[in-house]
Amino acid sequence: MSEARIGNRLKQRRAEKNLTQADLAKLVGVSRKTINTVENSVFIPSVLLALTLARQLDTTVEQLFYLMREEA
């Protein structure tokens, strides 16, 4: 049986675009804390927010988020 977890490349993509968490938060229309928790995988965003983040960072949701499989 496998347990899937979601990883993300948000911090990496944001750094490539020279954006701070606050800048990205403003672009997406959420709080800076939301961006921080998504980056730290504390909070998994909705499809709507994931799509908006991907659009603002000029990438796709699949590039931004990925499945990390852990064998249990």
Added chain:
Amino acid sequence: MSDELHQLTEKRFTLRKRFTLLGWIWLTMLSAANALVLYYRPFANLLGIEAFEVHHGVWPEVAILCGALIVLKAVYLRIFRRSEQLTEFASFKEALLQGRVLRMSLATRCIFLLGALALVSVGWFAREPIGTRILALLFLLFAAVELNFIIHPGETLHPDPHDELLLFFRARMLKVGYVTAILALTSLYVASLFASPYVGLLVPIALTISLLVPAFVYRRLDRQADE
């Protein structure tokens, strides 16, 4: 928008107001008026409710005094400070809609809720039913404030209802609060079996715990989100 209004809306609002000299004078007058009313009981004589107050306590005196003072202050503000009041109200409304009116901090809310709990507990030990009922209303008011925080978490008085992080926090808080409330109810049931006379004291304590635990969970999550 006028410059004055713009300046007022620029700053972040808090519900705390610094006590000025006028505020202290107002508080002293209020205390003195309260003491005089309790000593002479003018409203009982005026309204013919002496017998009622003998049996049910002097709370109608305090309630009538508070009502009269509220009306008096409202009339004073309407006549002498109408323009300032309108400007302040407009700026407050705008700040509220923009989510810049801050809530009371957790520490302040804890002080109010635990203070009210302490008063209710003292009233229970003193076996003073009328005073305890009045204090219980105060306690329930603070409990309602805390419940509102659990249902609508966030630092501001009017948090964004579509903020996904706050919805996530709320789900966590409700989960923890639900478990805490069930544990508190179970403890109360056990207490009712073995120490039934103390249930009246334990119910507000259980309610306080059920309300404060989710608030502390929010605090921890919020700090974690800030790191």
